[in-house]
Amino acid sequence: MKKFKVAVAGATGAVGLEMIKMLESRNFPVESIKFLASKRSVGKKLTYNGKEVAVELLTKNGGRGVDIALFSAGAAVSKEFAPFFTADGCFVIDNSSAWRMNKDIPLVVPEVNPHDLKKEKKLIANPNCSTIQMVVALKPLHNFAKIKRIIVSTYQAVSGAGQKGINELAEQTKAWAKGETILAADKFQYQIAFNLIPQIDVFTENGYTKEEMKMTNETKKIMGDNSIEVSATCVRVPVFRSHSESVWIETEKPISPAQAKELFSKANGIQLLDEPKNNKYPMPLSAENMQMTYIGRIRSDISTKNNALTLWIVSDNLLKGAALNAVQIAEVLVKNKLI
Ligand code: 25A
Ligand code: L14
Secondary structure (H helix, E strand, C coil): CCCEEEEECCCCCHHHHHHHHHHHHHCCEEEEEEEEEEEECCEEEECCEEEEECEEEEECCCCCCEEEEEEECCHHHHHHHHHHHHHHHCCEEEEECCCCCCCCEEEEECCCHHHHHHCCCCEEEEEHHHHHHHHHHHHHHHHHHHHEEEEEEEEEEEHHHHHHHHHHHHHHHHHHHHHCCCCCCCCCCCCCCCCECCCCCCCCCCCCCCCHHHHHHHHHHHHCCCCEEEEEEEEEECCCEEEEEEEEEEECCCCCCCHHHHHHHHHHCCCECCCCCEEEEHEEEEEECCCCCCEEEEEECCCCCCCCCEEEEEECCCCCHHHHHHHHHHHHHHHHHCC
């Protein structure tokens, strides 16, 4: 089997470390691997399949001799370096928001639009974490009943903000438990321990945040349907891992909860967990470290005669929302002989 020279940029971050584990656990055909990060981490040792690998500085030449690079070092880093990697003939799968809405760049969730991957499109964007799990869940319903409108509220884990977000919740919680003064917020706008913050990313002119507009715009692009209307409210919650979403959809054709369950049971990447009698439904703690998108609480909306369903979707934001989706994109490139 053909093997590939792989690089991970942002390898020491919350997502980068999961990318490394994902390449190992899914047995991606790796010929050689290198780990790139900022000068803060140069020389630090990470392991790949039991072997130590020293972290190197990310530079403009980092893509030379590399077949596939997985980037997760933020949008600014990606804008600065990714074009040099692709110019050197390397595929870049980028986890940041830098390129997602560029019309020449595929934005891909393998369960939804693998056909958007092309041999000549070397730069590929990995969508926003909240958007990924929502479109995995909604695509089968859209195929069946055509979704007209989505209203979603998210409950997003602190790991979405990287290692610093994880540290901030941990430190604040420890301080509280010891009866110490909780340090002022740094990564987040306000204290996140024992709180909720209805702001993720910056505000835009229409009153929605950028995170909310990512859900609107990226959903249309991935589903390949500009007619789907999306209104999102994105909320940070004191959970370490896994984003949860309360989703309401209106469809053109009627669709019952039983039909929705039938569709979910046949779809890839979805695990149905909807047993009200046994108090069973998805939760962030049970989705942690899991690769599936979990769906429960499926109901027909009792407030309207229109065709509307409401559901609850949970997935690990660092896995399907980031590292897993990126590695699955690489797998499709290999399987479809695009690389
Ligand atoms: O710019 P954005 O889009 O807003 O993204 C900001 C951050 O969001 C995270 C990621 O944080 C990113 O930096 N992120 C992006 N997409 C994400 C997603 N879908 C996501 N998080 C979750 N879900 P992170 O800290 O987890 O990872 C950052 C990685 O990027 C490397 N990096 C940063 N700047 C770089 C760079 N690599 C090359 N060149 C640059 N200029 C970073 O490596 C890490 O791998 P590092 O060596 O800089 O960091 C190692 C450790 O140091 C901590 N740290 C980070 N910044 C600082 C810091 N420590 C002190 N001071 C700092 N300023 C990190 O916590 C890390 O553990
Ligand atoms: O567009 O939770 O990938 O702060 C990066 C930051 C997703 C949300 C992106 C967060 C975002 C994330």
